[in-house]
Amino acid sequence: MREFTYTITDPEGIHARPAGLFVKEAAKFDCTITIAKDGKEVDAKRILGVMGLGVKSGQEIVLKTEGKDEDAAMDALCSFLQENM
């Protein structure tokens, strides 16, 4: 399992548009992917859950990948976060 903590810098937080792009990116991988905020963990491949976290700018999220392609998923999602959020 791999884990990565990231602080959202986008002034609008994870709003609908980036959440959609993020979920699409996550769906490309077979492994289990979750994101969590303040201990509440959701499936990163489900948009309603990701939006439901209500992550705002300046807040920390913990990204976890677990499974066969966990390394590739972590690399792709980390760079996605850094570029878009």
Add this chain to the structure above:
Amino acid sequence: MKQNGKSVYSGIAIGPCRVFGNKDQMVKRIKIEDAQGEIKRFLQAKEQAKSQLAALYDKALNEVGQAHAMIFDVHQMMLDDLDYVESVTNMITAQKINAEFAVATTGDNFAEMFAAMDDDYMRERAADVKDISNRVIRILQGNDTAGELGDQPVILLADDLAPSETVQLDKSKVLSFVTRRGSTNSHTAILARTMNIPALIGIDFSEEADGRMAIVDGQSGVFILDPTEEELSYYRKLQEKERDQARLLQELKGKENVTKGGKKIQLYANIGGVGDVAAVMANDAGGIGLFRSEFLYLETQDYPTEEQQFKAYRTVAENMAGKKVIIRTLDIGADKQVDYFGLEHEENPAMGYRAIRICLDRREVFRTQLRAIYRASYYGNIAIMFPMIISVDEVRQAKELCHQVQQELQQEGIPYQQVELGVMIETPAAVMISDLLAKEVDFFSVGTNDLTQYTLAIDRQNPKLDSIYDAHHPAILRMLQMVIDNGHKEGCWIGICGELGADTTLTDTFLQMGIDELSVSPSMILKVREQIRNSSATA
């Protein structure tokens, strides 16, 4: 069925109705036997909803660009979300209920989750979940024409429309506005004039009108639901005649705003946002005489940043390519409310804490706007005007702030240009001291809506008073003459940017009085030009 109301803008509209603000359908809970069959129905409806959304996405992509079209992509993903799908299918299996009810309940549950969040933006997402659920329900109910209503132009029926609602409307999908409340000076009315579409107020329509055909006759103030064949053919002919008239007006494009007597004036357009610039160009306006900057504040959940404002002003200045763009500084308060300003409730808001009064009190808000405007000035021909002025001192304070902003920009090495400064003449006080104000500024722009309301002591939001609201009252015309004379003595030019400026029965009068500029809704430009060219006023 025929109903009479009051017309706020003429024209003919024929099309299906859409009852605005009442999108929830009534869904009955029905016991079913075949859960698997019901799940299959749901999955099929979901796929159909997705293909509708995909078509909407493509359409939006062409019309408004990728950033705005993305919401339809997100809607499709929501429909595919496993939490959503599992909630619906579990409900069908466990409770043996119909798909419609399961979708409605699931939609409500997720909407509640969003509605309970502590973030304005996320709270609004409740509407998205309801929206996709309603789409699926419409398909399940075989009521699919209603689903298409969002994609095809409609006659919009509403109780009344708030400014923040009109901002968000997809205006290309509205044929006409019909409201129960509102007055001839309400925002719906102003919007209809900007968009050049017929609008009626005071029509107590039935909620069941949704999806049914109707005719709006903006000339005589008639709303006809479920018109007969004769009525349809009569109005189609009338509509054709009006289009001919519009074509005639198109022939005036590119012609000068000059009277038979050789007097030339400026004919500018009023706009309420960046999106209106296209209409300004299409109607051949010589510039923008009133750029209402409020939209920047109404569209957002928090104070718009200097950067956001700068971008909007710069875009308009650049698009107008050297033609004048007069930006009216923030005119919030009164009937235009924004939550994050935290304005207290007032008994008499029209005379309350608004416009320049807020700006001079909350200097940082004002300073941010002025910095954005001065920065944008480098990219075009911008002028600034201050609303709701009642004293020389206010003008001096505003000018001092402009001066400070220029000094700051200079120190920071940010380019800007000198801009013309003007004041709105919309209070009787400003009229009476217009000789003194003229010494302070480069131009006056008369805001006739507020000036009339304050002079006649008539609340423009109260439809009961529409019958005595006389826009041609001699008091207003005398005031206008006084302002023109006082302004000219000090070398100011004088314009009108209120609704009266577009009143073609007065165009000749204004020209005889010596007006230098008229600023009207884009759709009125050519009609006013026709009047100017028929006038005999001399230079």
